[in-house]
Amino acid sequence: MEQKKRDILQMVQNGTITADEAIILLKGLESEKPEAKEQSGETALEEAVERVEERRESEPTERVEEPKATEEERTESSEEEPTMEQRSQDFFEDVRKEVTNVGGQFVKLFQSAFDQVRDTDFTPPFGKGITFSETSTIDAYDITRVLVEVDNGSIRIDRTESDVIDVTYDVTAMGVPSEEKARELFDRHVRLRRDGDTLRIDNDLKLSKVDITLGLPSRTYDKLELENYNGSIEVSGIVATDIKVEAKNGAIDLTESTFRRADLETANGKVYVKNVTGDELEVDTLNGVIFVEGELVEVEAQSFNGNVSVTTTSRHARKLEVESFAGSAEVYVPNGSGVRGELETKLGRIDVALERAEQHDEKGDLFKRVIHFEREGATPTIHVKGETSTGLIKVDETLA
Structure with a gap:
């Protein structure tokens, strides 16, 4: 298959066939393949080629019979006519413009869909929420691993010169009648605990937004793993062997930090x-x-x-x-x-x-x-x- 394609392109370069004829032959080769084509751009290329072919075929091709030209006139005419290479370049340039145009429209549609997800960062489902803050402190003398997972809310990690880990929660609770009830739900669903050398923070409140800020003492950590489903994640000034950050819908910032390996992944941001x-x-x-x-x-x-x-x-x-x-x-x-x-x-x-x-x-x-x-x-x-x-x-x- 690849050898046939090279032979066809060689014939175009030699002037044996035109660019239009080469496209037809290439499309014929592709139709012989039983496998499904990849969708990462190949289909768009084919459609662009077809549009360019149709547009060129629709252009007037009739020629008026003219008297035979002299040798000098034929020489001047041949100099004005585009060469086979020029015609091929023009054809491919038309295709490139078609694909770029289609790609731009696709990207705009793709961007619009993600912007709608981003702009609806956290819309209160039951009217105005109840907001409050909580703080916690935990001894950090043997903590070498920090794992944080939240559903809705941002995560921020900063280095401090303290000997303890400071945790601040900024909460926006939805669908609750009072702050007392909101704090009760917070205490039940937001967990901060020590597991050996690991500090774990997780939150499964589906209808509340919990922004978490951690102040970590200046030291080298074995692992820093952060994950959320809606909100940004920021890490600054941390030294860790392994850093893993995963955000489903939000930006990721990693600055002034040192690591052996870091994996950063977000779907939208x-x-x-x-x-x-x-x-x-x-x-x-x-x-x-x-x-x-x-x-x-x-x-x-x-x-x-x-x-x-x-x-x-x-x-x-x-x-x-x-x-x-x-x-x-x-x-x-x-x-x-x-x-x-x-x-x-x-x-x-x-x-x-x-x-x-x-x-x-x-x-x-x-x-x-x-x-x-x-x-x-x-x-x-x-x-x-x-x-x-x-x-x-x-x-x-x-x-x-």
Whole structure:
């Protein structure tokens, strides 16, 4: 199958067949495949090709019989007529515009749906709620693991110079007749407990919003695990071996922290990581921008609908992988570092902005461009991999 596609494209380059004829042959090959096609953009490409074909076929093609031209006139005419390569480029440019237009409409619809979820962050179902605050303190001398899980509400973790763990709850209770009843429900459903070296906080109040703020003493923790279903999660100034953050509907902020491994995931919200130090970082969001900057060795960052930017300042960096379906993807490595990588896009633009980098194109499918690049440097080689569908994909180096 792949060899047949290459043969067809070679015939276009040689001028044996036209671009229109090549498209028909390629579509014929695809119809022979029994497997279902992936839905991640291939269908949109086919539909765009069909629309361009129909539009071009509808254009007038009749020609008026003209007297035979002289040799000089034929020469001038041939210079004015577009070449086979120009016609092919025009055709693919039309297809690219069609797909970009459809992709933009799809992304707007996708964004609108998530915005509706975000904007209904917590709508009181039974009128105005009852608000109050609670505080707790627990001895932290042997706590090395902190696990927090809430249904509705934000989570914030800060470093303190205290010897105890301070917990503050800001509660908005719904569907209760009085504050006394609200506090009774809070005491029954919001739990703070010590389990050996682990501090656990969980809340299963479905119709109340509980924002939790923890002040953790300055030390190294084995594990920090935070999860909520509706609300933002912020972590600042924490040192932990393992950090895991999962938000179903809310933004994630991780700043001024140190870790061996961190996993950050949200379905709807941006992810912001700055001034951190870590060996491994994995970031994933369906709808939102990803911004990462720090002294990081390995990073994997993926957003379905949002731009992705990853910057490492570590001279020991090994691997940086970025991917965005409906946005751009950018990678920044330390100045003068050794780099080897691969950038791939369907309809976007590729920019290898590294000085002294050798690069070459890989002949891929009809709607795919791949560039391999390499540069020797004063540091161990950083392996970079990036992929987009329609957006810019870029690799560059930091100024310092």
